[in-house]
Amino acid sequence: MPSSQRIFVDAVAKYCLARRITVEVKSDGWLIVMQRGERRHLAFGYDVGLNSAAAHQIANDKAATAEVLQCFGVPCIPHTLFLGPKLAAYAPASGSWETMLRLLAEHPTGLVVKPNEGTSGDGVVRVTTRLALELAVGRILAVYPSLAISPYVEIEDEVRVVLVDDLPVVVYSKERPFVIGDGSHSLIELALAATPAGRRSAVLSGLIAELGRGGLDAIVPAGERRILNWRHNLDFGARPVLLKHGETRDACIEIAIKAARAIGIRFGSIDVVRTGGTWRILEINAGVKMEALSRSHPELVYAAYEAALDRVFA
Numbered sequence: 001m002p003s004s005q006r007i008f009v010d011a012v013a014k015y016c017l018a019r020r021i022t023v024e025v026k027s028d029g030w031l032i033v034m035q036r037g038e039r040r041h042l043a044f045g046y047d048v049g050l051n052s053a054a055a056h057q058i059a060n061d062k063a064a065t066a067e068v069l070q071c072f073g074v075p076c077i078p079h080t081l082f083l084g085p086k087l088a089a090y091a092p093a094s095g096s097w098e099t100m101l102r103l104l105a106e107h108p109t110g111l112v113v114k115p116n117e118g119t120s121g122d123g124v125v126r127v128t129t130r131l132a133l134e135l136a137v138g139r140i141l142a143v144y145p146s147l148a149i150s151p152y153v154e155i156e157d158e159v160r161v162v163l164v165d166d167l168p169v170v171v172y173s174k175e176r177p178f179v180i181g182d183g184s185h186s187l188i189e190l191a192l193a194a195t196p197a198g199r200r201s202a203v204l205s206g207l208i209a210e211l212g213r214g215g216l217d218a219i220v221p222a223g224e225r226r227i228l229n230w231r232h233n234l235d236f237g238a239r240p241v242l243l244k245h246g247e248t249r250d251a252c253i254e255i256a257i258k259a260a261r262a263i264g265i266r267f268g269s270i271d272v273v274r275t276g277g278t279w280r281i282l283e284i285n286a287g288v289k290m291e292a293l294s295r296s297h298p299e300l301v302y303a304a305y306e307a308a309l310d311r312v313f314a
Helices: 007-018 053-059 062-071 085-090 097-106 130-141 187-194 197-216 247-263 298-312
Strands: 022-026 031-036 039-044 080-083 111-115 125-127 146-151 157-164 167-175 178-180 225-227 239-242 267-275 278-285
Touching: 007 022, 007 031, 007 298, 053 062, 053 247, 062 080, 062 146, 062 247, 062 278, 080 085, 080 097, 097 130, 097 146, 111 130, 125 130, 130 146, 157 247, 157 298, 167 247, 167 298, 178 187, 187 197, 247 267, 247 278
Parallel strands: none
Antiparallel strands: 022 031, 031 039, 080 146, 111 125, 111 146, 157 167, 157 267, 167 239, 178 225, 267 278
């Protein structure tokens, strides 16, 4: 999809046209210039311009976010920063490999290695061996200037809370794709039958990375539930499920607001995960991307961007 056709661009354009705000879409949709009277305002990427530069950079830096949240006592998944060759001048003299190996030894269930400033689950890899760690680190640092490593934890639920000045405008859980075995079909056959054509590439690539091609041919016992991807990303096949009012929704909103205040984010999406029965912050995104959600709930996406733009032009 061309950048200019993103729902973010459409939402900003519709908002401005309805309120007689002049709008110009530049750079194939990545830059939007808005003007009302003498006031000019810019939106870039998925950022409407509500957040300060410092808050935006911290939120998009996974390791920095974890550090800040820990300072303010907000429960979170720890992320450790490692710099690549392009930033070697700022790396510790002792190097990073021994520290990575120590983390692997401390977490026998594995580590999650990811670009420190990546989005949408791109480049995220789970590793359990020294060789897998080495390969993951090499691949990520060949593309990105730095990476973050966090302990792998069994995530029972993941919820995204989109906030505008502490107001929860969108709250949904991410339901990972799964199949139920029938005792006669293989995992790959069940996965293909259950996955829409447009999502098969993402779902199957995750399965291959997790199980290897041999695991896909195994027959799934009747009645057994198999998760098709350990990640909760919508771009990898997860389905957004709006949360009804209740204890879970309230708990996620409460911790998301604490995280947003700690970082200083006015408009952002906060990923909250439940591990061992406890809610913790996984990540914060200052650029609010909702393309996947718009496929099922476009009205909520428009409402969220509208609420943010109302603050801009208040």
